Amino acid sequence: MDTAVHLDGITKRFPGVVANDNVDLAVERGTVHALLGENGAGKTTLMNVLYGLYDPTAGRVLVDGAERSFESPRDAIDAGIGMIHQHFMLVDPMTVTENITLGNEPKKWGGLAVDREAARSAVVDLSERYGFDVDPDARIEDVSVGEQQRVEILKALYRGADVLILDEPTAVLTPQEVEELFEVLEELTAQGKTIIFITHKLGEAMRAADEITVLRDGRNVGTVDAAETTREGLAELMVGREVLLDVDKPPAETGDVVAAASDLVVEDERGVRAVDGVGFEVRAGEVFGIAGVDGNGQSELIEALTGLSTPDGGRIEFLGRDVTDDSRRSRIDDGMAYIPEDRQDRGLVMDFDLVENAILGSQHTAEFGPNGRIDWPHTREHAESIIDEYDVRPPNADSTSESLSGGNQQKFIVGREFERDPELVVAAHPTRGVDVGSIEFIHERLLELRKEGVAVLLVSSKLEEVQGLSDRLAVMYEGEFMDVVDPTATTEEELGLLMAGERPDADSTATAETERDVGASAGGERA
């Protein structure tokens, strides 16, 4: 076997932080190597070093056995390394061909004009060689997310990449699209390309990779053969202790309807209906889940429900009262807790310390702001109890929320909202970016609230999470509920189809793409 990429003792320091600590990583040519770790373990930093975005503080980068020093991604690309970022870097109104050749267009007339024919045929050749299904003339804005990702991969291949780095490639995909991506990866490695695949999902690493390297706290804690490891073993490596992966959930004891929406319509800024006539009710003591690929109207739905936007139609009820026109503050005061999707813009004031952030939303309540005067000593105690109970690290109430890692920011928000003594918790991606150990704790607390008779509306793009926690599960697609199902009686594949917009009993609505997926969807994230 020969080594395509060898990172030797890479250390990367940021002011006050060691993101990578003496990491060794050897990736064999023609294999898929997964880089697994919790959020904040230093995976992306390590790959940014390899891609020339960061200068390592110490250590060597060897490509094909030769030591290289990359000043910028341009040098890395020249050395045959390509990186596909989590957020695609594509120009929406341009075609697939234009995007792939952008910056390296074949020229004609002595370099004066782009040779469109040559560009198109190069793209066609490339996609045929690797068995990619892309339309070279389609505009990026018209193609699916999965296809956009293939365009990104083609772009890297077009630039001559032999080593492809994929940063969390599955975050935006449906289960079927994930499966397609894995097939693409197999085809690429079969033809001698090398893949490094960053993920924090155990199942995906085991399903797609040949070898798995686990990073924890910036250190390489082990490289294992994917075929010879178990989920539990990997989880233990990631967290450093044993982890319970399955949620143990007693049956729901539901009470009155706490929140309800009917015929809810929310338009986005372009006037397109992001939520199109949705109706549901959430009862005390139950978890009502909403599954779906990100961007199908879930965000708009919960923003309208929590009072952050005004619906363009329909009615919202909370505790038996019409609250459609109530302000955000009155909904908070009535007992609506909300873990927002966007923790850094919404959920925390980044320049505030944790004490100040502990009362965001309750600054006017009798407990924290009696007579308009904020009770700082009490607020500090409250912040410290959240930090303590939800294991926020570092455990210092005076640190600004900006200085916390994403997972710890999330834990603090979850703690603040759960401890509000709410009637309803609206939780959007409550465990996004949170480490495995804390996911377990947040899930337990969520179920405790449910047991205490709190109504929970859970939105998550993690199928495993919504399926495991919800008592009833709605699947949202293009602003509508495709169906509301019993999560225990529905398979992941059926949910995946619903998430892709296909009703199992209505073949006529199926698109060509989803039809192709049906056969290939075994496995999925759980593997």
Add this chain to the structure above:
Amino acid sequence: MSVRDRARDVLERLAIASATERILISTAALVLSILVGAVLVLVAGRMTACTANEAVYYFGTGFCYDPVLVFDRLFLGALGDPFSGGWSPGGQFSITLRETTLLLFTGLSVALAFRAGIFNIGTQGQMVVGALATALGVLWVSPLVSGVVGTVLLIPFGILVGAVFGGLYGAIPGLLKAYADANEVITTIMLNFIATGVTLYLVSGVFKDPNSPANQTVPLPEYAQFPAVLFGGRQDFSLIALAFGLVAIGGLYYLLEHTAFGYDVRTSGIQPDAAEYGGVDAAKTIVSSLTLSGALGGIAGAMYVMMVLGTFQTGVPDYGFDGITVSILAGNNPIGVGVAALLFGVLKSGTTVVQFATDVPPQLVGVLRGLIILFVAMPEFFRLIGKRVTDAGEKAVATDGGRPGGESDE
């Protein structure tokens, strides 16, 4: 290490500087600005002609201007020469404190709006409106009272009138911004012109003092003006007014740091999306903070009328615009505004002393003042840039797992 890396390092270190370090940096900046200013004074002195006995000699060379004298006058002169014996509070020092008092209020006015994320350039206009309203209100009520009782009643009344009218004038851009999405920078600048124009019209017409050639109202009775406490002969400064200013600093600090309203203001100022999430009514916060900011500007106007002029006259000096600089210099912190207003007061009053004591042209003194402000403000400016640089670095670190989060503690 390349130049770029080194620059980055310096910025990063600035971004994490502690309060003590920041005070040290500011002091060092002040000293440095004086040194640079001294060189400028020497160079300018070399390029001017003067007689041999007027010149000063350094390093065996003659210079027409003496930098030591210039800075001595600028600072010690402004403080009324505290080290030379015979210091009296009624001297130049009281002029310094007079300027400080007025700048305190305009600085607080700008700072409050800044904390709410609003750039209030209209403090000048709010001050002018407050000043005229105070003059007219006090003139209208003053016949009803007299003597010490008159002073005790009229001064709070005058301040109240100034605050109310300044506040109402500040509410206009607030309402326009909150409900019509009109940019406050544009509206407040326009309202400044309107304030100047309308007061000129009123004071040159209906409210004009028939016995005065200037465009001014009838003078306020003596008992309706701030009494000079401790500052003997001077009629244009009162310790009571300064005390009001210090109370205003404390009050604004308390309001921002210890009340729910202040929490709403600060949250909307630095992160409007989070404020909205936290149930803050954006429109209400904009209107109320601009109203309060206008009220502080209006009080500056009331002080100007009741302490300095004893009447309202057109052509109110640019205290409102200087308030912007004071506020920025203070990092929009109420307590910092106190310090910055004093520095600014010293520089303003010292300028006249320098002009009396030396031949240095006023433009050059202006340059020296500018240098000092620039140097003192620069470290804060670079600190803000440094924060941005470190932020950008950290955001690039963690792009995995959904939203970027910064890997700082791991």
